[in-house]
Structure formats: C-alpha cells, structure tokens
Amino acid sequence: MTELLVGTRKGLFVLEGEPGGALEVKARAFAGEPVEYAMRDPRSGRVLASVTSAFYGPKVWYADDPSGEWLQADGVVLPEGGEKALERIWAIVAGEDHGTLYAGGDPGVLFESRDGGATWALNRTLWEHPTRPSWQPGAGGLCLHSIVPWSGDLDRIALGLSAVGVWLTEDGGATWRHGNEGLVPRYLPDDAREGSMTLCVHNLQRAPQRPERMFMQFHGGVYRSDDGGETWTDIGAGLPSDFGFPMVLDPADPDSAFVIPLTADVDRVTPDGRVRVYETRDAGASWTARGDGLPQRDAYLTILRQAFDRAGAGSALELYFGSTSGAVFGSSDAGASWFTAASHLPPVYSVRATG
Amino acid sequence: MALVTLCGPLKTRAGGASDHAVDGATVRDVLRGLEDAHPAVGGWILDERGLIRRHVNVFVNGEYGSEDTAVGPDDRIDVLQAISGG
Numbered sequence: 001m002t003e004l005l006v007g008t009r010k011g012l013f014v015l016e017g018e019p020g021g022a023l024e025v026k027a028r029a030f031a032g033e034p035v036e037y038a039m040r041d042p043r044s045g046r047v048l049a050s051v052t053s054a055f056y057g058p059k060v061w062y063a064d065d066p067s068g069e070w071l072q073a074d075g076v077v078l079p080e081g082g083e084k085a086l087e088r089i090w091a092i093v094a095g096e097d098h099g100t101l102y103a104g105g106d107p108g109v110l111f112e113s114r115d116g117g118a119t120w121a122l123n124r125t126l127w128e129h130p131t132r133p134s135w136q137p138g139a140g141g142l143c144l145h146s147i148v149p150w151s152g153d154l155d156r157i158a159l160g161l162s163a164v165g166v167w168l169t170e171d172g173g174a175t176w177r178h179g180n181e182g183l184v185p186r187y188l189p190d191d192a193r194e195g196s197m198t199l200c201v202h203n204l205q206r207a208p209q210r211p212e213r214m215f216m217q218f219h220g221g222v223y224r225s226d227d228g229g230e231t232w233t234d235i236g237a238g239l240p241s242d243f244g245f246p247m248v249l250d251p252a253d254p255d256s257a258f259v260i261p262l263t264a265d266v267d268r269v270t271p272d273g274r275v276r277v278y279e280t281r282d283a284g285a286s287w288t289a290r291g292d293g294l295p296q297r298d299a300y301l302t303i304l305r306q307a308f309d310r311a312g313a314g315s316a317l318e319l320y321f322g323s324t325s326g327a328v329f330g331s332s333d334a335g336a337s338w339f340t341a342a343s344h345l346p347p348v349y350s351v352r353a354t355g
Numbered sequence: 356m357a358l359v360t361l362c363g364p365l366k367t368r369a370g371g372a373s374d375h376a377v378d379g380a381t382v383r384d385v386l387r388g389l390e391d392a393h394p395a396v397g398g399w400i401l402d403e404r405g406l407i408r409r410h411v412n413v414f415v416n417g418e419y420g421s422e423d424t425a426v427g428p429d430d431r432i433d434v435l436q437a438i439s440g441g
Binding site: 054055056057059072077078079080081082083084085086 | 364365395398399400402403404405406408410411436437
C-alpha cells in the first residue's frame with residue numbers, strides 16, 4: 001500500500017492504493033486553502049502540513065490522522081516588531097535524531113523543532129547572518145526550500161536557498177557558510193558572476209549511502225558534488241534542458257538521480273509536449289529518458305519543485321510526481337513504466353510518498 | 356472597552372465567542388490585547404510586523420480602519436475576511 005500526501009492549491013489530498021493504477025482519495029484536509037507542503041514523519045507517523053491562508057498567513061499544522069483533528073504548531077513566526085513577516089513554509093524535513101524536524105521558508109528562514117513538530121524555534125544565526133541584507137529573492141520569493149541532513153551526523157546540514165545558494169553547517173546550525181564553488185549563474189552577465197551570492201538553487205539532494213555525494217538542480221544547470229557541497233560539477237549535458245525544479249535520488253544507489261526538465265526559465269513546461277523523467281545511474285555522466293506511460297503528445301505540464309518524490313529503494317523504488325494541471329503520475333518500477341495515479345486534482349504543489 | 360466582533364475561523368480561535376471587550380488606544384493595541392486574551396488568534400490578524408494582514412479588513416464603527424486608527428471605549432471593531440475576488 002502506498003500513501004501520497006498531495007499538497008494542492010485547494011487543500012491536502014491523501015491518496016492511497018496499490019501502485020499501478022489510480023489511487024483513491026482517502027482524506028482531504030484544509031479544503032480551499034493552499035497547502036504548499038505536507039509530509040509524514042517516518043519516525044512518529046505524524047503528518048505535518050504547511051498551509052498559507054490567503055487571509056490569515058502561513059501556518060504549520062500537525063495531526064496523527066490527516067482525516068482527524070489538526071493542531072497549529074507554535075513558534076513558526078519571525079521576531080515580532082521587525083521589518084519582515086513570514087511569507088510561506090516551503091519544506092518540512094525530518095532530522096537525524098528522534099523528534100527533530102526542520103522547516104524552511106520565505107524569507108530565507110530555517111525553523112527547528114525538537115518535539116516532533118508541535119513547537120518550533122527560528123535558527124537565529126541564519127536569520128542574523130551578516131550577509132543577509134544582500135540576499136536577493138528568486139521569482140518564487142526568498143525561499144529556503146531544501147534542507148538536507150547528513151545521514152548519521154546530527155551536526156552537518158546543507159540548505160538550498162533561492163537565490164542565495166548552498167549553505168553548510170558542521171555544528172548543528174550554530175554557524176553557516178557558503179558551498180557554492182563551481183556554480184555558474186548563467187542568468188547574470190559574465191562580469192557579474194564571480195563571487196556573486198545571487199545563486200538560484202532550485203533543489204538539493206544528498207545520497208544517503210554516500211553523504212558527501214550531493215546533486216543539485218540549479219536555475220540552468222544540474223550539478224553534482226562529491227565533497228559534501230563544497231564544490232560542484234555541471235552534469236547537465238545530455239538532458240533536453242538543464243532547467244527544472246524537482247529532483248529525486250534512489251537511496252540505494254549513490255550514483256542515481258532523477259530530474260524532470262522544463263523547457264527554459266521563460267517557458268516552464270515539459271519540452272516538446274512530452275512528459276519525461278530523466279534518470280542517471282552513473283552520477284550524471286549520462287541520462288536516460290523515462291516516459292513509458294506518460295503523455296507523449298501535446299502535453300505541456302509544469303511540475304513544481306516539491307511535487308516529485310519516491311518511496312522504497314533499489315528494485316522496489318516507486319516514483320511519483322504531480323503537475324499544476326492536477327494530474328499525479330507514478331511508477332512502481334523505478335521509472336521504467338508509469339501509470340496515472342490521479343487525474344483531476346487542483347494544481348499540485350507538493351507530493352510526498354510513503355510506501 | 357472597545358467591542359471586537361469576530362467571525363468564521365477567527366471566532367473559533369477566540370474560544371467560539373463573536374464579541375470580545377478589549378482595552379486599547381489604537382486598533383493595533385486592541386488586537387494585541389485580543390491576542391493576549393486568546394493566544395490562538397496570534398498571527399491570524401496581525402503579522403509579525405504588527406500590520407493587519409493584507410486580506411483581512413478591520414472596520415471601526417463601520418469605517419475602514421488601519422493599525423493606527425484611534426479607538427475609544429465605546430467603539431465597535433469588526434474584523435472580516437476580505438472579499439479578495441474579482
């Protein structure tokens with residue numbers, strides 16, 4: 001049985017079923033509200049959701065049963081009386097020790113919870129980082145969207161921010177530094193690239209079996225790091241476009257990555273009217289299109305940053321992604337073939353799978 | 356005390372009551388006082404900057420009000436979800 005938590009413009013949908021065909025909507029929560037992200041903490045079973053009411057602002061909610069009562073988490077706010085307000089929570093990620101969760105949001109902020117998501121505190125060193133006045137937002141805001149713990153090490157975390165690059169800590173978030181060497185911001189003039197902090201990271205992932213190995217979808221470029229995010233090598237050659245947002249790894253294979261290219265930053269749809277996931281199994285040396293069962297004609301889909309996820313690993317790897325046109329597609333054979341899991345949901349913001 | 360009237364989810368978060376008598380010299384003061392009495396309302400009307408959220412409307416005696424609108428002890432403050440449509 002697979003469960004998908006699908007955040008949409010009009011609420012959270014919980015889909016369940018056996019992979020291979022349409023999944024059933026087992027629950028819907030926050031009807032009418034934008035749910036940017038929802039995840040089930042694999043350790044506690046608790047479901048957490050980021051909801052940004054157009055009226056009442058961004059909130060994080062949690063529930064043990066998504067069809068039951070939801071409680072609002074405390075502390076997901078910026079310091080009172082300042083010049084900034086929290087705009088949105090982009091991601092919620094389980095930490096390495098029991099009970100720890102991280103949440104990233106706009107304007108480039110990290111929150112930490114030590115009690116499974118009931119209460120949160122702002123990471124002050126990132127909030128008060130001396131370079132913050134020079135941070136520039138991307139088109140989606142100043143979003144901290146990727147939070148990447150280091151398997152087995154509580155203190156090492158990498159962050160991806162748009163458009164402020166990669167940030168690394170080795171002391172559990174007490175201090176932060178950049179990890180951007182090798183990234184090329186092609187959207188800047190040649191003579192403005194050197195040393196620029198305007199680095200539009202779109203997605204950041206770490207290979208759990210080899211945590212120094214990381215993959216990144218950039219705003220024009222797909223990159224790999226073999227040194228924990230210190231330096232980056234472009235591996236986008238062979239893709240129909242190196243622009244896109246979502247990215248998934250097979251946890252059983254540190255040489256693997258899956259991306260869903262979009263045509264370009266000025267045309268954010270699947271290239272050539274064909275929906276294809278691209279897979280590498282050689283750390284980016286080559287890419288293979290995986291589209292069997294996906295729309296291959298007149299299909300101009302947009303797949304957002306958080307709308308691609310996996311369950312399982314290795315030969316049991318399942319992949320799922322959703323589009324802003326309200327479809328969710330799945331694969332139960334590591335991308336070799338695909339099925340339609342849902343067809344008529346509201347615009348999909350996020351997909352998170354448990355299986 | 357001013358009389359604050361809530362509806363919808365704000366009423367629910369304020370213990371289920373529509374009407375709340377709250378002290379304060381400005382709309383912001385009154386809304387902060389409401390948050391003190393009902394912490395679950397915190398962050399729902401005013402954001403961290405102390406500004407009324409963009410799609411929440413506050414009326415003082417039937418007139419649009421802002422955070423700094425002066426409030427007297429006999430005034431009525433209605434807090435409503437904006438239409439925000441087209």
